[in-house]
Amino acid sequence: MPQDTVFHLPFPAAVSPDADPARRRSIAWCRRLGLVTGAVDEERCVRWDIAGLMAAWIPHASGDRLDTAFDAVVVAMFLDDQFDGPLAGQPQQVAAVCRAFTDVIASGGDPPPDDQGPLPRAFAHVWRRLIHQASPAWTERTAEHWRWYLDAYTQEAANRASHRLLSRAEYIELRRKTGFVYAMLDLSQKAYGFELPHHLRTSPTVRRMxxxxxxxxDILNDVHSLEKEPGLEALAQRVEKEGQRSVPRSTVVEITVDGNFVSPRTRPDQSCGRLRAGCGWPHDGGRPATVVRSGTSAAPGRVNLPSRTRAQSLLSVKFA
Known part of the structure; x- marks a missing residue:
């Protein structure tokens, strides 16, 4: 699928008016923490446009609250870049890298040793801001979501090393952890100054949402990334073997949430995909209820997902 695929969403996107100042503040933060050390690094950050992503994900946030969410996602993006090369198929080394981040969580945000590189130190700075004035329950919940994200890298590396191709159900289960979305939903709560109460957090309806x-x-991201990530091609082949219709790369898709799987359906007669979220509970007129917000770009109704590039090494890990 072309990298400039446009997904038209049936509702407008709001954008924080603080987006442009937040971009400048984030670049300054990256320089201060050693994540950006030159023009190439800065260009990469600008190309990712995490500010556009977060300004639409939490459009009513601004100032320090927007910056905290922004910087958290920047750390996640830089970490993701570390595993695009040879390290991706070495589970023991990947686990060692991720341990530096889980250690930060366990310590409550204590700065890691200098020899671990600037990225774990940047994460410690973000983590202290995330848990500031947060309840123990919320802190543990977002810690769990970050651990999901970190542990999933080791799982993916082990799968690559063993050449194991996941089933569709296994892939969706793992993708929910690698996609970082649950941690981003925690960032929304932090940005808006509330914590989801226990009775809502455990509600089957809310959990389904x-x-x-x-x-x-996650699936929109995978559709966008299909041509540049071989693992997704393998998944598409597995889906076809399981009796689903394969999605030709030259077509666009309609994404429908159906049960626990977001299934692609070929739409050769259209030049764009339509997003429909079919909920598992009643809604008016039998029409799909929209339960996701267009929040991945500053432009209303448009999803611009950043291409991943190899980053400079921001980690220093010694392996036995």
Whole structure:
């Protein structure tokens, strides 16, 4: 599928008016923490446009609250870049890299040793801001979501090393962890100054909504990334073997949440995809209820997902 695929969403996107100042503040933060050390690094950050992503994900946030969410996602993007090369198929080394981040979580945000590189130090700075004035329950919940994200890298590396191709159900389960969406939903709560109460957090309806949000964001990203990530091509072949219709790369898709799977359906007669979220509970007129917000770009109704590039090494890990 072309990298400039446009997904038209049936609702407008709001954008924080603080987006442009937040871009400048984030670049300054990256320089201060050693994540950006030159023009190439800065260009990469600008190309990712995390500010556009977060300004639309949490459009009513601004100032320090927007910056905290922005910087958290920047750390996640830089970490993701570390595993695009040879390290991706070495689970023991990947686990060692991720341990530096889980250690930060366990310590409550204590700065890691200098020899671990600037990225774990930047994460420690973000983590202290995330848990500031947060309840123990919320802190543990977002810590769990970050651990999902970190542990999933080791799982993916082990799968690559063993040449294991996941089933569709296994892939969706793992993708919910690698997609970082649950942690981003935590960032929304932090940015808006509330914590989801226990009775809502454990509600089957709310849990289903969170799963649908994660599935839609993840599958849209995978559709966009299909041509540049071989693992997704393998998944498409597995889906076809399981009796689903394969999605030709030259066509666009309609994404429908159906049960626990966001299934692609070929739409050769259209030049764009339509997003429909089919909920598992009643809604008016039998029409799909929209339960996700267009929040991945500053432009209303448009999803611009950044291409991943190799970053300079921001980690220093010694392996036995």
């Amino acid at each position: 969170l799963d649908i949000t994660a599935d839609v964001v």
